[in-house]
């Protein structure tokens with residue numbers, strides 16, 4: 001049988017450009033699919049940092065007058081991991097200071113509908129009959145709202161590839177004024193309840209959910225949760241209606257990038273057979289972050305976007321109580337200004353016990369996963385979540401709220417689960433500050449019993465979070481969609 005060809009359309013890919021977990025997935029899943037024999041190629045906008053890294057790629061197509069923009073070019077090359085990459089270069093839309101979605105002051109670009117409308121349109125073009133390339137994908141796998149219009153474009157121009165949309169976060173929907181229906185060249189009749197209209201707006205994500213041949217999301221539990229009112233963000237009716245074409249597949253990890261035995265960012269590398277290096281990383285992290293060099297005080301770690309979703313307001317609320325346990329806390333993150341200030345204020349009040357770094361740092365994120373004793377992730381909702389899996393791989397048991405992918409990837413520690421080797425962290429239900437406190441307290445108690453704590457760490461580090469299984473599940477979905 002001919003090789004399956006997949007166009008993977010996305011708005012961020014690690015290590016080229018990353019704001020969150022979508023980039024990690026877009027970096028690692030295509031590589032895992034290629035290992036399994038799929039001819040997958042990635043499509044990404046040419047933001048400045050991407051152009052700096054890929055500027056020497058070959059120009060393989062030019063497009064005129066798509067969504068009103070005179071010229072855009074398609075560049076083709078390979079990423080470091082050998083995965084073929086198409087870069088969509090349209091300077092008028094992508095050459096900007098700031099991030100992929102927001103300007104340097106954190107405001108969404110006012111023309112995001114055009115920026116990602118173009119991306120969606122080009123993905124559909126490459127997957128359609130009129131593609132200028134000799135390569136014809138059978139499937140286009142879109143990701144989140146930024147490529148949500150692709151399935152719609154494909155539907156309105158029959159004869160192209162089949163489409164799958166992957167939801168990484170239903171809270172971000174790409175809802176724009178209805179005037180964009182015209183501007184983006186979508187047919188008038190598509191702007192209706194059973195189309196891409198959502199509460200008086202054009203919704204990119206809804207377009208994807210409505211028109212894709214299949215929907216996936218990033219954990220089995222989240223696939224259930226988004227069919228309910230609480231986490232459906234208004235899309236629950238449509239998702240219930242399409243439940244037979246909705247599959248939850250837990251993300252994997254890039255096990256080369258996140259490997260304590262080879263991690264170049266660590267003061268000392270370690271592995272499950274010999275974890276002595278972990279204490280060295282803790283001491284180094286304490287030193288670097290200005291915390292007291294106390295080997296036996298449990299060090300709690302956080303690496304996160306500081307937003308309502310991540311529930312860290314609860315952690316900040318109970319931080320003074322945690323300090324009495326005693327414990328230390330290190331936070332790396334950025335986001336809401338109020339939350340940033342509250343965190344900085346705590347660091348000021350508890351010098352040597354709480355350290356906060358506002359910003360983004362790849363090396364420090366690895367050092368926290370390795371140097372902390374436990375990792376705190378009390379998300380209100382979490383489609384999958386990657387950090388709780390990274391932390392397990394680094395022998396740093398996570399404390400998590402029972403939601404989304406956190407429930408699917410962390411097994412609560414009880415005497416039974418510890419004995420049978422399945423325990424891998426601490427899970428709490430009921431999103432209150434006191435429940436979080438009690439759960440961290442439970443973790444700290446176990447930390448005080450070295451033999452049991454060691455068992456728990458071993459369980460964590462022995463778990464298999466590689467992409468292979470998940471990539472196979474994606475292939476199953478592609479096969480189903482293609483009727484193979």
Ligand code: ADP
Pocket residue numbers: 019020021022024303304305332333334359360361362365384385386387388
């Ligand atoms: P989300 O995508 O919702 O932010 P995930 O847990 O899926 O959550 O992925 C977050 C990714 O971003 C992880 O790879 C995490 O290490 C990284 N990350 C988040 N904040 C920072 C930061 N301040 N510095 C470095 N890496 C960060």
Ligand code: GLC
Pocket residue numbers: 020021022025168169218251382383384385386405
């Ligand atoms: C989103 C979700 C996160 C998930 C990531 C990758 O950013 O918030 O839970 O892990 O996408 O799928």
